[in-house]
Amino acid sequence: MTFRSIILAILYRDIALFRRWFSEYVVLWTLPLVFSIGAFFLPATLFEVEAVVSRFSNIIGVELDLVDIILYAVTISAIMSMTLLIVDETINTLYQERKLVGSLQMVLEATNLRTYLLCQALIRPVILVIASTMYLPIALFLIAKVKGLIVFAYVFPLLLISGVALGLYSLLIAIPITFYVEIDRPWIIASLLMPALLAGSGIHIPIRLIPLGIKLIAYTSPLPYECEILRIMLLRGLNPDILLPTTVITIALAVYMSINVWFTMKTDRYSRKIGV
Amino acid sequence: MNVNLKKIAYLLYIGTQLARMHAVSYIASFLNSILWFLVLYIPVTVLSPNQILAIKTFLPGVFGMTIASLSMWTATEFLRWYVYHGLTDMFRECGFSVLHYLISAVHIDVILFATSTYFASAIAATLVVGLDPFIMFPHSVAYFIIALIVAIPTYLLYGSLIGYLFTSTSIGGVWTNIFQMIITFGTIVPPSIAPDPRILLINPATIVAEFVRAAYGTNIIDVNTLTLLTPIVILLYSLTAYLISNKCEKYIAKYGLKYRV
Numbered sequence: 001m002t003f004r005s006i007i008l009a010i011l012y013r014d015i016a017l018f019r020r021w022f023s024e025y026v027v028l029w030t031l032p033l034v035f036s037i038g039a040f041f042l043p044a045t046l047f048e049v050e051a052v053v054s055r056f057s058n059i060i061g062v063e064l065d066l067v068d069i070i071l072y073a074v075t076i077s078a079i080m081s082m083t084l085l086i087v088d089e090t091i092n093t094l095y096q097e098r099k100l101v102g103s104l105q106m107v108l109e110a111t112n113l114r115t116y117l118l119c120q121a122l123i124r125p126v127i128l129v130i131a132s133t134m135y136l137p138i139a140l141f142l143i144a145k146v147k148g149l150i151v152f153a154y155v156f157p158l159l160l161i162s163g164v165a166l167g168l169y170s171l172l173i174a175i176p177i178t179f180y181v182e183i184d185r186p187w188i189i190a191s192l193l194m195p196a197l198l199a200g201s202g203i204h205i206p207i208r209l210i211p212l213g214i215k216l217i218a219y220t221s222p223l224p225y226e227c228e229i230l231r232i233m234l235l236r237g238l239n240p241d242i243l244l245p246t247t248v249i250t251i252a253l254a255v256y257m258s259i260n261v262w263f264t265m266k267t268d269r270y271s272r273k274i275g276v
Numbered sequence: 277m278n279v280n281l282k283k284i285a286y287l288l289y290i291g292t293q294l295a296r297m298h299a300v301s302y303i304a305s306f307l308n309s310i311l312w313f314l315v316l317y318i319p320v321t322v323l324s325p326n327q328i329l330a331i332k333t334f335l336p337g338v339f340g341m342t343i344a345s346l347s348m349w350t351a352t353e354f355l356r357w358y359v360y361h362g363l364t365d366m367f368r369e370c371g372f373s374v375l376h377y378l379i380s381a382v383h384i385d386v387i388l389f390a391t392s393t394y395f396a397s398a399i400a401a402t403l404v405v406g407l408d409p410f411i412m413f414p415h416s417v418a419y420f421i422i423a424l425i426v427a428i429p430t431y432l433l434y435g436s437l438i439g440y441l442f443t444s445t446s447i448g449g450v451w452t453n454i455f456q457m458i459i460t461f462g463t464i465v466p467p468s469i470a471p472d473p474r475i476l477l478i479n480p481a482t483i484v485a486e487f488v489r490a491a492y493g494t495n496i497i498d499v500n501t502l503t504l505l506t507p508i509v510i511l512l513y514s515l516t517a518y519l520i521s522n523k524c525e526k527y528i529a530k531y532g533l534k535y536r537v
Contacts, residue, residue, distance in 0.1 A: 027453040043324040045469050051325050188304040195311035204319035211404050
């Protein structure tokens with residue numbers, strides 16, 4: 001089985017799943033959007049909107065207006081929906097393929113586990129980022145017309161890169177859970193990891209305002225740096241501050257990839273020895 | 277409506293044993309709730325000019341929301357996962373419906389889980405923004421206890437409603453997500469956003485949230501109105517839950533129940 005065939009198989013499966021679970025996708029687009037806007041505007045139900053806008057402007061250090069904050073809240077919701085989908089799908093799908101559906105046996109007959117897993121980690125996040133952020137260009141256009149589409153044009157490549165990094169990161173957790181540890185409820189790991197990453201990443205406010213205890217787990221993932229880049233790009237425009245988080249994401253991507261290459265090779269040998 | 281106390285005691289015993297079997301899931305849900313709470317409430321508190329007022333107003337809403345969400349997840353658990361394990365059939369063969377299953381879980385979900393999650397979230401929220409956790413101890417314990425009492429029929433009502441919708445429509449579990457979004461109004465989003473805050477009492481979970489707010493003196497709807505409504509809503513929600521769950525049972529008896537993921 002060639003690399004191209006594996007990609008086509010993954011693409012076919014995810015399009016079929018997208019059609020089958022379309023209503024769940026609608027929820028995946030809506031909930032983070034409501035959640036993200038709520039995080040900024042819930043205080044406005046109790047205090048003056050101007051007071052909340054001014055407080056956020058002071059925290060960021062840039063004078064912002066209401067539209068800027070709505071645009072920011074909507075854009076940042078894409079990180080949330082992307083994270084939920086990629087972490088959940090990467091961890092739970094692999095477990096189900098091995099422990100519940102048993103389809104990894106067929107995979108081993110057609111190709112090796114290493115190629116399959118790396119394809120999953122590299123290609124699938126791209127599909128999942130597209131699927132989880134389909135609402136974003138429409139929402140941004142409705143809020144800021146052409147400016148919204150311009151924002152989407154420079155945010156989307158960043159989401160794709162971060163999505164791949166997150167896919168590789170999730171695979172590092174999915175492999176031990178699926179192959180090396182006996183665990184009855186793997187979805188617990190995914191369901192705890194998702195809010196732990198989001199709570200510690202400074203998704204709505206700068207990470208310096210998040211207590212250290214909460215951000216420790218998030219720092220192992222690419223999410224805090226991705227949030228930082230988005231915040232700088234959306235609220236302060238392109239400036240040299242973007243260099244540090246960009247470098248960290250690039251290094252993280254290389255580290256996750258290197259570990260995964262070794263880990264998937266080891267798992268392939270392990271699976272052929274003891275069976276899947 | 278025939279209320280049989282012995283039957284209720286049996287159901288509570290069954291619920292306790294089921295909860296013991298699923299202790300790991302409860303612990304995971306407990307941690308999960310606190311973490312999700314922090315995702316939303318760290319920015320909300322940081323962006324609020326008066327952090328103490330913000331915590332005392334928004335946090336009680338989470339309690340109302342948790343009650344409604346828990347009941348919906350419990351009802352769908354009964355009609356979804358337990359169908360696969362055969363537990364739904366076992367319950368139904370004994371003449372028990374979704375309402376009975378909700379009753380079996382009510383003491384664990386409302387009294388133990390929702391309350392402990394609420395106070396743990398309150399401690400986490402106050403510590404994160406550097407406030408004294410003791411400010412979240414209710415000033416009026418009586419109102420908090422009334423909130424717990426009203427939470428029970430609210431729990432039964434939302435669970436029965438989602439049970440019926442899950443069974444009789446094709447979109448199944450998505451109803452829970454739709455309801456979760458609607459229920460935020462009056463609970464997490466305080467009733468002050470409505471021109472007349474009392475309009476949001478249309479959401480049964482609002483009264484629970486408002487009573488918890490009353491325990492801190494941050495209620496938006498007048499406490500006399502809430503107290504006056506309490507016996508009415510307890511009866512009304514319980515009766516409606518009973519009727520809806522009967523309807524759900526009749527639907528299952530007629531068309532069967534298929535296993536849905």
